[in-house]
Amino acid sequence: MTKSPIQQAEDADAFFAQPLHQFLTYRLSRVQAKLNTQAQRILSAAADISLIQWRIIALIGSCGDTHAGELTRRAALDKGLFSRNLKTLMKRGMVTSREDKADHRIAILSLTADGQALYQKVLPIMRARQRALRSAMTKSELDVLHRALDKLEIAAEKDDLDL
Amino acid sequence: MTKSPIQQAEDADAFFAQPLHQFLTYRLSRVQAKLNTQAQRILSAAADISLIQWRIIALIGSCGDTHAGELTRRAALDKGLFSRNLKTLMKRGMVTSREDKADHRIAILSLTADGQALYQKVLPIMRARQRALRSAMTKSELDVLHRALDKLEIAAEKDDLDL
DNA sequence: ACATTAAAGTTGACGGGTCAACCAATACAG
DNA sequence: CTGTATTGGTTGACCCGTCAACTTTAATGT
Numbered sequence: 479m480t481k482s483p484i485q486q487a488e489d490a491d492a493f494f495a496q497p498l499h500q501f502l503t504y505r506l507s508r509v510q511a512k513l514n515t516q517a518q519r520i521l522s523a524a525a526d527i528s529l530i531q532w533r534i535i536a537l538i539g540s541c542g543d544t545h546a547g548e549l550t551r552r553a554a555l556d557k558g559l560f561s562r563n564l565k566t567l568m569k570r571g572m573v574t575s576r577e578d579k580a581d582h583r584i585a586i587l588s589l590t591a592d593g594q595a596l597y598q599k600v601l602p603i604m605r606a607r608q609r610a611l612r613s614a615m616t617k618s619e620l621d622v623l624h625r626a627l628d629k630l631e632i633a634a635e636k637d638d639l640d641l
Numbered sequence: 642m643t644k645s646p647i648q649q650a651e652d653a654d655a656f657f658a659q660p661l662h663q664f665l666t667y668r669l670s671r672v673q674a675k676l677n678t679q680a681q682r683i684l685s686a687a688a689d690i691s692l693i694q695w696r697i698i699a700l701i702g703s704c705g706d707t708h709a710g711e712l713t714r715r716a717a718l719d720k721g722l723f724s725r726n727l728k729t730l731m732k733r734g735m736v737t738s739r740e741d742k743a744d745h746r747i748a749i750l751s752l753t754a755d756g757q758a759l760y761q762k763v764l765p766i767m768r769a770r771q772r773a774l775r776s777a778m779t780k781s782e783l784d785v786l787h788r789a790l791d792k793l794e795i796a797a798e799k800d801d802l803d804l
Numbered sequence: 805a806c807a808t809t810a811a812a813g814t815t816g817a818c819g820g821g822t823c824a825a826c827c828a829a830t831a832c833a834g
Numbered sequence: 835c836t837g838t839a840t841t842g843g844t845t846g847a848c849c850c851g852t853c854a855a856c857t858t859t860a861a862t863g864t
Contacts, residue, residue: 528820556821556822583830
């Protein structure tokens with residue numbers, strides 16, 4: 479994983495010209511924050527629900543009736559975060575849980591009628607948003623973006639970045 | 642051991658049965674979270690400092706002696722967040738402030754000797770990290786990634802996504 | 805000059821997100 | 835069968851990040 483002198487020089491120029499702004503991680507975090515804000519605005523307008531709660535409803539709605547652990551693993555969601563928001567969703571009558579007969583630690587989760595209605599109402603809205611975001615790019619740009627994200631994700635898990 | 646992103650993607654069932662996993666925003670937020678975790682790990686090992694505090698030190702170190710408002714505007718950082726972390730950095734003796742003679746609202750910030758030392762020590766480490774991340778991709782992939790981020794950032798600011 | 809408005813920074817409140825301690829139930833080893 | 839380890843889930847603690855209220859000081863306008 480060696481670097482060409484040219485690239486190093488480019489890095490240096492960019493850094494001293496514009497600290498932080500050109501850092502990949504910095505740009506990513508800003509873009510992600512803006513996308514989050516947008517999603518929250520859309521969700522609160524469409525269904526008066528937070529993003530994290532929408533994610534939980536979408537998980538339950540799309541994965542069928544399963545238990546919390548399965549969903550948090552699938553979505554890489556913190557189980558504490560999940561638990562708290564699930565509680566408020568149950569208070570709001572969007573989700574119900576029944577105990578698993580075989581394993582009493584497990585609660586099987588399902589959407590209530592209200593939860594289903596919300597899911598069916600919001601899902602197309604969020605899909606449309608995703609389409610709109612994608613449509614800002616060409617197909618090949620989108621492919622490269624996904625590939626780049628894969629690579630970044632792998633690099634982010636490395637403990638030693640040839641430091 | 643955690644699964645690679647590729648394996649997780651292969652776990653995904655049908656396209657529509659797994660809404661979250663293919664959502665661009667979802668992937669972005671996960672990658673960003675992992676990059677953040679990595680940065681925090683590196684920083685806490687190298688200098689026992691948090692990411693936000695490093696950003697503040699890097700801003701002061703690279704922008705010269707300026708006031709808080711200038712830096713928060715430049716970095717799109719919340720001024721409240723900045724203020725609080727600045728306070729702890731001053732407690733730790735990394736930053737000092739002196740009042741501007743012309744405008745008494747303003748405090749001019751500078752790094753102390755300790756702050757400078759930390760800055761000079763950590764900067765190459767973080768720049769090496771950026772190089773390592775970039776080197777995971779080809780030049781053209783990087784270009785497309787930056788272009789895609791530009792477009793996403795613009796799309797994220799739109800109020801109506803043809804919904 | 806005085807009143808109004810705006811800017812710089814501090815503080816409080818609150819949700820998101822991570823981590824660890826903890827409890828209850830199950831699985832497992834001897 | 836019994837003690838131990840593991841798993842599912844809840845709760846508490848803590849930081850990040852956003853938003854808004856508020857104080858102090860400066861700019862503006864009449």
